[in-house]
Amino acid sequence: MAHIRIRNTNERIEAEDQVLDFLDKQAILYEHWDSNKLTEELKEKFVLSDEEKRQILATYDSEIKDLAGRRGYKIWDVITLSKATPNLEELLQKFEAVHTHSEDEIRAITAGKGIFIIKGTDDIGYFDVELEAGDVISVPESKPHFFTLMDNRKIVAVRLFIEAEGWVASPYNDPEFKESKR
Ligand SMILES: CSCCC(=O)/C(O)=C/O
Ligand SMILES: [Fe+2]
Ligand code: NI
Secondary structure, eight states, rough: EEEEEETTEEEEEEEHHHHHHHHHHTTTTEEEEEEGGOOOOHHTOOOOOHHHHHHHHHHHHHHHHHHHHHTTTOOEEEESSSSSSSTTHHHHHHHHEEEOOSOOOOEEEEEEEEEEEEETTTTTTTEEEEEEEEEEEOTTTOEEEEEOOOOOEEEEEEEEEESGGGGGGGGGOOOTTGGGGG
16 A cells, blocks of 8 residues: 655655545545465566566556556556666666656556655645555656655566657756755
């Protein structure tokens, strides 16, 4: 279940009903897939062969097609980030810079965990959405956000796209975002 941290106040929201209500008010789509559908091995595997990525997509095929159908998504893949990822630091530099996308950014976490930091309404400011296996999030098109790993430094996620370049991050220079609050 996702947990929220509001950066300006350091307030944490962890009760499921309050998390769902908060994300709904912030126009962040949040859903939940059954993380137990994966084999025990794949729940803890962060270096994946193409066959293992295909196995993850096959495991969640009905959830992916249902979500894709409702949101008009046509392409999906699996991304894995861990210390074993050859260009991890380069990728994180891109993910950790405030950016926007030209389509809603849909990510379904299937293993590990990560944080999306999203620019909320003016009264809230930036807030963290701490995600774990089973959590599915959609960051709306053009909404400033960034992503970082948590202390375990590893995650596997299904990414859904409308356009192949839908993942392209457009830098967003936000004077309201204070680096010190990373
Ligand atoms: C865990 S998905 C990798 C992060 C990403 O694609 C992105 O755009 C984050 O904002
Ligand atoms: Fe993004
Ligand atoms: Ni919890």
